[in-house]
Amino acid sequence: MVAIPMKKKRRDSPNLLRALLGLYVLVSLSFWVSSFVTAWELNFHADRHVQEPFRIDARTNLTKEVNPMALAAGIPAGAKVIGINGADYSGREQWQSLMATARPGDGIDVDLILPTGNRKTVSLTLKTLPFENPHTSRAILFMRESLISGLLPLVCLLIGYWVVLAKPTMGNAWLLLVLLTFPSVIFQPDGLFSGATLLLHLTWFQLQLLLSAPALLLFGIYFPERSRIDVKLPWLKWLILGAQGIGLLIILPYEYQVYVGGGPGPLLGELGARAGQVFNYLDLVCVLLYLVLTLDKLRSASTPDARRRLRVLNTGMGIGIGSLLIVFILLPSLGVPIESSKYYWLSYTSAVLFMVAPLTLSYVVLVQRALDVRVLLQMGARYMLAKWTLYVLERVVLIVAAFKLVGPIFGKKQPHFSDFIGLLIFLGLIFSLRLGVRKRLQSWLDRRFFRESYNAERVLQELSYEVRRFTETEPLLETVARCVSETLHVDQIAMLLRRGEFFQMQQSIGIDASGVLTLPAQSSAVRYMTNSNEPALLYRDDPDAWYLMAGNAERQTLERVNAELLLPLPGRNRMMGLMALGPKRSQAAYSRADLNLLQALASQTGLALEVSELAHSLAAEAAQRERANREMEIAREVQERLFPQEMPTIPGATIAGHCRPAQGVGGDYYDVFHLGEGRVGLAVGDVSGKGISAALLMASLRASLRGITLDNPRDYATLMHKVNRLVFEASASNRYATFFFAVYDPATRRLDCVNAGHNPPLLVRGDAVMRLQADGPVVGLLPFAPYTEQTMQLAAGDLLVCYTDGISEAMTHEEEEWGEERMIGAALCMQQGSAQAVLDCILAEADRFTAGAPQHDDMTLLVLKLDA
Structure with a gap:
């Protein structure tokens, strides 16, 4: 709906306008109350008031409409009044104040200049105000007057207040208020006021008479949209309004002289009379232009809604105003005595029908989308x-x-x-x-x-409970869209779901689905719904602020789905999607009941979408976890194949090794393999980190070692240097490994070894324990590193224990470490056993100490036991 724009200079302008409305209510209601009290007084207490003996012409101060009592006293028509009760005549206010305060039997003296030019003073005794309808009971007459001059104007005022209070910033609402104030002044009876009260009363009366016709013209121009005639001829309205403004400058001093200035004088009186005639003609022009503009808009309205509003407006105004014209103008001209009590039912009927006009005016201004007249x-x-x-x-x-x-x-x-x-x-x-x-x-x-509304309410309420059972998104959206379309008769529905930073259309009815239709998460509509947690109504003839702030791309998307209502589909912490509804087939606006039902349905749908998304996420996570577990199992199997599958036989000694990863796979490494000439290679390593990455580096370390030892090298320091270079080139800068490598010759019981930053292996000989300290840095951290070879002569009964820190640092639930001392004690207890017995004892003691506490590092042991 296009309204006369009111520029908001301040954010609180609606409150200022409501304050102005409060002042308007105070003045207009005071006028109505005074008029109603006057009607009550004149109908029920006419004996308290006097009959006006004659009237005084406002322009010339000449007597007119002289009643028989005044004629008998010697006051002719056309005599000029120059004084009343010894005071000079000062204007109509003096005369009306006297009539309002006088009581039957009071006497007045009137100074006159007769038509013959002679001066004369006439004394009159005022008589009681006669009852106008002697054959009608006062109660019936009062009911009729109260309905026409009391109840109907009051209802019109209340409707006008309500419209402006609902839409204070809409210019058309204020024009409607002026139009609905007019009945309260046009039906008002002659007042019983005096002094300043009379002046205020008459000022409001004249103001409303002067403003009603221009208000009607402007309403016809701007409601429900600007007239194309005004677009082509904008100067026409300014010409009419300007002429009325000039006439107002003449009328105001004229009325002042009439009421308190003793008369307007010849020049001002002539100008005032001419201005009054011009005003009458201009009022007639305003009414005719209103009819022309309204009828033209019926053909040229840009939207179906505007055309429906005009049809409803014309029908309602025709019924309301037409009933008054027929009863109070046409029927009396045809000789029907409507003042007779026999025809009072016509007055009541016309009064009731007249209420169609203000109700129609308020309906077409307030509703978002008007229904057709039919x-x-x-x-x-x-x-x-x-x-x-x-x-x-x-x-x-x-x-x-x-x-x-x-x-x-x-x-x-x-x-x-x-x-x-x-x-x-x-x-x-x-x-x-x-x-x-x-x-x-x-x-x-x-x-x-109202079966349609009743069924819609029932179906949507049931659906709001049903949607919670859906776990799949597609059938959920399809069911919701179909039921909403069928129950509310909406032909176009789009369901958009969040996909990252966009809302993308996933389901639609009656909308071209070709191409991708998206709405950004930062769009104006989404931000409005997120902040307000309310639906976004889109009425393009009178758009809300969020639509005015929308970009072109967003507006194109909303136009493509023909959106009239946007419903958020909220989850617990974020908006899961939105539902865009087009107009109803009936073209009716979405009612408050519709919005309540749809909001309840949207809330349940949003929660169902979140549950569906969570279920899919859990299923995907479970599948991914299953794949990861399977991949880990495969990696574990592959890694186990990298450890020695069978321990070589060593004359005069036994050997055993075991690796227990903290996770499925680990970075610990041990190896035992034959070298040339009966010698056996022993290796233990600990790669930094855990999991797959550490296992890959361990595999690289093993491959490097195995590759280098194929040539049966004798220089083990150089061997370790080559391993370091290969691991450095094959690993990230933050990856390295501690590594111990030894070669045992059973024939000579000689042990040659190189330690690259690894935990010192333990050599147990009797009760003595020796540690093979590191003599070089870890491998893979530096491109070049010096290593030194160590040689040790073993003896019968010696025990060599190589381990990683996962053994010595095994922890209890209270994070107490097992430590090397306990590990050495376990080894000494089984010193006389085989290598496997020693290994099993150490692992068993470590497990007994930790009491099932989860370990955070791999545990690896390699034991060489020489026969006694």
Whole structure:
């Protein structure tokens, strides 16, 4: 709806406008109250007031409409009034104040200049105000006057206040308020005021008379959209309004002289009379232009909604204004005495029909989307007929029950106690009708005459509970879109779900699905719904602020889905999606009941989407975890194949090794393999880190060692240097490994070894324990590193224990370390056993100490035991 724009200079301008409305309410209601009190006084207490003996022409101060009492006293028509009660005549305010305060029997002296030019003073005794309708009861007359000059203007004022209060920044609402104030001044009776009160009363009266026609013209130009005639001829309205402004500058001093200045004088009187005639013609031009503009808009309206508003407006105004014109103008001109009590029903009927006009005005201004006239009449007529039928049936039941159940009590002089049972039954019947039966009948009425709304409410409520059972997104969206479309008769629906930083269309009805349709998460509509947690209504003729701030791409998306309502689909912490609904087939706006139902459905749908997303996420995570576990199992199997599958046989010695990864795979490494000439290579390593990355570096370390030892080298320091270079080139800068390598010759019991930063292996000989300290840095950290070879002569019964720090640093639940001392103690206990026995004992003691506490590092042992 296009309205006359009101620029908001300050953020609190609606509050300022509401304050202005409060002042307007105070003045207009005061005028209405004073007019109503005047009507009451003149109809019920006419004997307190006097009859005006003559009227005084405002322009010339000449007497006119002289009644027989004044004629008999010697006051002719056309005599100039120059004084009243010894005071010079100062204007109409003086005369009307006198008439308002005088009482029957009071005398007044009037100084006149007769038409012959002679001066004359006439004394009059004022008589009681006659009752205008002697054949009509005062009560009936008062009811008629109260309805026409009291109730109808009040209802019009209240409707006008309501419209402006609802939309204070809309110019059309203020124009409507001015138009609805007009009945309160046009129907007002002659006042009983004096002094300043009279001046204020007359000022408001004149102001409303002057503003009503321009307000009607502007309303016709701007409602519901600007007229194309005004677009082509914008100067026309300014010409009319300018002429009225000039006339106002003449009317104001003219009226002042008339009321308090003793008369306007010849020049001002002539100008005032001419200005009054011009105003009448301009008012007629405003009315005619309003009709022309409105009829033209019926053909040129840019939207169906604007055309429906105009049809409703014209129909309502035709009924309301037409009823008054027929009853109060046409019928009297045809000789029908509507002032007779016999025809008062015509006045009541026209008054009721007149209310269609203000109600229509408020309807077309306030509603977001107007219904067609035919739909309004059909719904209203059917509903009112049903309501009145129920009302009459209820009253008939109560009357019959009263005669049957309560009547016997009053028909007996001394009622029996049992007679009061009927009274109790009657009271129970009233109670049941009021609270039980009426509610059920009202529900039946809604189902029967508003079946569509009733069914929509029931279906959407049921659907809001059903959607929680969906775990799949696609059937959920399809079900929700289809049910909303069928119950609310919406032909275009789009369901958009969050995909990262965009909302992408996943389901649609009646919308071209070709191409990708997205709405950014930072779009104006999404931000509005996120911040307000409310639906976003899109009425393009009167858009909200969020739509005005939307970019072109966002507007194109909303146009493509023909969105009229955007519903957020909220999850617990974020918006899961949104539902865009197009217009209803009936072109009716979405009601508050529709929005409440749709919001409940959207909330449940959003939670269902979140549950579905969570279920899919859990399923994907479970599948990924399963794949990872399977891959880890494969990696573990591959790594186990890298460890020695069978220990070589060593004359005069036994050897055993074991690696227990903290995870599926680890970075610890041990190896035992034959070299040339009966010698055996022993290797233990600990790669930094854990998991797959450490296992890969361990595999690289093994491959490097195995490759280098193929040539049966003798220089083990150089061997370690080559291993370091290969591992350095094959690993990241933050990856390295501690490494111990030894070669045992069974023939000579000689042990040659190189230690690259690894835990010192233990050599147990009797009760003595020696450590083979590191003599070089870790491998893989530096491109060049010096290593030194060590040689040791072993003896019968010697025990060599190589280990990683996962053994010595095994921890309990309280994070207490096992330590090397306990490990050495376990080794000494089984010193006389085989290498496997020693290994099993050390692992068993470590497990017993940790008591099942989870370990965070790989545990690796390699044991060489020489026979005694």
